[in-house]
Amino acid sequence: MVVGSDISRYPNTPRPTCRGYLHKRTQSAILKGWRKRWFVLKHNGCLHYYRHKKDEGKCKPLEVTKLEGAEIGVDTSLGKPFVFKCIPQSGNRIFYFCATSNQEMKRWLEAMDKAVHP
Secondary structure (H helix, E strand, C coil): CCCCCCCCCCCCCCCCCEEEEEEEEEECCCCEEEEEEEEEECCCCEEEEECCHHHCCCCCCCEEEECCCCEEEECCCCCCCCEEEEECCCCCCCEEEECCCHHHHHHHHHHHHHHHCC
């Protein structure tokens, strides 16, 4: 049995296309900065995120965003390496993500690009 996942209960469910920790820029009125979050990109093109890896499959995601039709790309405006942004079609929010390496950023950008253009 896989702990922290519902894969064992639903064996025919496809595994997520991409998952891992990313730093997400927080722009709330109270908090500003970067928060480490566990992201899961599902086959249906939805990006889920959780506070921690262990929350996947146990807790509801903090947010779910449909990536189809979104604008995704590298962002250099924040002066930080390995930053990329996502502007979903629905809503007026811009998500900024920061990966730990260029290779990790490319992995996410490729996976997200497939979700944007299914």
